[in-house]
Amino acid sequence: MNNMPAEHKPVLAELIGAELKPKSDAVVVDATLGFAGHSSIFAQSLGPDGVLVGFDVDPKCLEASRQILSNLPCKVLLIRRNFSEIADSLRENGIEAADLIFADLGVCSGQLADTERGLSFQQDMKLDMRLDDRLEMTAADIINNMDEKGLADLIFKFGQERASRRIARSIVQYRKSARIKTTTVLVDVICRALGCNPNARRSRIHPATKTFQALRIAVNNELDNLEKFLEAIPLLLRKDGRAAVISFHSLEDRLVKNNFRLNKTAGVYDIITKKPIIASRQEMFDNPRSRSAKLRIAVKI
Template sequence: MNGLKDEHIPVLAAILAGQISLPQDGVMVDATIGHGGHSFLFGKQLGPKGVILGLDVDEKTIQRAQLTLKDLKCRVILKKSNFADIDMQMRQYGIEKADFILADLGFCSAQLEDEEKGLSFMQNMPLDMRLDKSLSTTAADIVNNSDEKSLADLIYKYGEDRASRRIARFIVESRQNEPIETTGQLSNIVCKALARPGRRWTKIHPATRTFQALRIAVNNELENLKILLDKSEDLLAVGGKIAIISFHSLEDRIVKYNFRQNADRNIYKILTKKPIVADRQECLSNPRARSAKLRIAQKINKYETTD
């Protein structure tokens, strides 16, 4: 792309590009513009009458996307916005229907490294996790103020960690000594909670699930995704396609359910019976691709109300 140090490599890009072709005057809504890598690929298919509307909750990524997309021929509109407001943003720019809606969920590699975001358990940073700085609750607020049962429920529900009760107990005990303010502190507490004599961590870091749970809660990720999917059905042109790349099973389940429901109502045709995953080569060159799952559906009919 542009050779910058914190470059984000778009996942499943070649496969996606093989599945979607846009007309020259097509409209793409990239609900998670990030660094603009995916949009750049599709933007090359568009002529001067084509449009890309790119949304992101993180102002910083929008600046990066501007750089990536600056030489495209089509009109590029980039806006700081939650994709839950996709309908409002499309209306604001006079876009009635989209030929392609893409959401590549989660976060960019650069956001993981960004101290301000406070997402990483591999580095010591302030425990924040808000991708959108206008949100009011940080991960530190949750771990320092929630009661033990609510914490355990959250870690179980959004992290699917069976040791959630034990982790919550360790968090509550630890914060009695001092507030938990950094990702390093939280990571150490979770490691202690899960340590057993002779146990070695092989597949994933022990704090992975707890961090995932907090990030989902802080950013209201699952609710926003449901809203995006519900609204997209109406915002797609007939013949248009929606593609969602998810990174954990909670997200993937929501996408699968939405596509199935719309297929049952004869509104969508599901183009990916099973989610598309990255091949070995891509997983080796881009570790983020390992957990990526891509689902695509095409709108075949409008929903008609009979009254």
């Protein structure tokens, strides 16, 4: 059953509509379909000779997008597959080259609110965090089985959390009496380690933000998948085709920036965005998720 609220405001939508407007016969690949927010914008320009390919690992997103994208003049192909396998998948579907390959990384607002996903530190949920339920390891598996040093290193590396050792110690301490099965218990354990009250928020950033980010990255193997995706793009783009990626934290953005620079040095890309494009103050106010969004665009030469 799809209990996920089908809600998501696409970030940088206006700008993307203007900067990445495809020709009517273009092949557009949206590697992170979500609720088809950006795909719907691209689809407005695609005619009967155009193709829109959407990837997502979450079947609920694909189901919702299938309805949103019905009745379009262009051909629509929605694929449940990890974008790290984009090259194989496009080939298997008879698509040789694309004019635009786009990704809006991370998770949708609807996924954060989905009680089955276990991604939110603001609601009580079973600790899971898999975007793709075919994956075997959940966040609860990591939290309850990894040793203290492994946990501390993971929280530091993927969450950039300076208090990672204290948090890991607190997790291992709690585990001596009970398993950590829910997001609320994990938030309490983190707050205990940091000496803060989960309900008394002093800073804009919730104390569990970095640990939750680290776990989500680890569960979904996000950085390895992004690297594979970025490496595949140049071989899939036509000449003058564009690669556009929106990232939401510095670990992702660094991978995108370095990949684009390497391809520029190799004479494969021109970089359109010397500095990443960020949201306007108004958009940041209207859609808090846009505050950390960074869009980088490269063109194949």
